[in-house]
Amino acid sequence: GQNIDQPTEMTATEGAIVQINCTYQTSGFNGLFWYQQHAGEAPTFLSYNVLDGLEEKGRFSSFLSRSKGYSYLLLKELQMKDSASYLCAVLDSNYQLIWGAGTKLIIKP
Amino acid sequence: EAEVAQSPRYKITEKSQAVAFWCDPISGHATLYWYRQILGQGPELLVQFQDESVVDDSQLPKDRFSAERLKGVDSTLKIQPAELGDSAMYLCASSFTGGHTDTQYFGPGTRLTVL
Numbered sequence: 197g198q199n200i201d202q203p204t205e206m207t208a209t210e211g212a213i214v215q216i217n218c219t220y221q222t223s224g225f226n227g228l229f230w231y232q233q234h235a236g237e238a239p240t241f242l243s244y245n246v247l248d249g250l251e252e253k254g255r256f257s258s259f260l261s262r263s264k265g266y267s268y269l270l271l272k273e274l275q276m277k278d279s280a281s282y283l284c285a286v287l288d289s290n291y292q293l294i295w296g297a298g299t300k301l302i303i304k305p
Numbered sequence: 306e307a308e309v310a311q312s313p314r315y316k317i318t319e320k321s322q323a324v325a326f327w328c329d330p331i332s333g334h335a336t337l338y339w340y341r342q343i344l345g346q347g348p349e350l351l352v353q354f355q356d357e358s359v360v361d362d363s364q365l366p367k368d369r370f371s372a373e374r375l376k377g378v379d380s381t382l383k384i385q386p387a388e389l390g391d392s393a394m395y396l397c398a399s400s401f402t403g404g405h406t407d408t409q410y411f412g413p414g415t416r417l418t419v420l
Contacts (some may be wrong), residue, residue: 292350
């Protein structure tokens with residue numbers, strides 16, 4: 197079966213750095229997406245990785261290792277507005293998006 | 306900035322009633338997706354359209370759910386009759402060409418509560 201694992205919940209402090217991990221086991225791989233979803237709202241696109249390595253975009257960075265079936269989202273200089281769920285999704289061999297359950301990130305002052 | 310529009314934002318209905326949700330994708334986006342998301346879970350694809358054609362509806366419970374995109378622009382998702390287990394967020398997303406790595410952009414969603 198296809199599976200994406202993310203921690204259910206994480207807590208971090210305002211101004212700090214947090215890393216949200218995602219491991220996947222899918223039938224094929226054609227890219228990995230990270231989305232942010234505030235409570236009661238729709239997911240918004242953060243990043244897309246298809247090659248190994250780190251992609252940096254402002255305070256957010258996303259890393260991919262295809263050989264390890266592993267990705268992480270790194271959030272720097274955390275702000276209270278970063279409190280949200282972060283969803284990892286993988287494009288499988290049929291180009292279907294397989295979604296993780298999301299990681300709820302709680303930021304404390 | 307172009308956005309995906311959805312209505313209504315909230316819907317409360319009784320079981321066995323019919324409900325309908327509407328979605329207007331970003332202008333020029335050929336591909337439209339309907340997802341269902343239960344609290345604490347990731348989105349589950351219900352149906353995918355390329356223009357007016359259904360590309361994938363393998364996860365759509367066809368005994369009670371139907372979806373259409375008659376003119377290849379806006380779309381309607383219907384549930385008849387609604388069941389208690391249908392309570393969820395219904396999300397619509399669109400992408401430019403439906404190409405393999407196209408980013409999907411989501412609307413605000415419709416939160417359905419079935420009593």
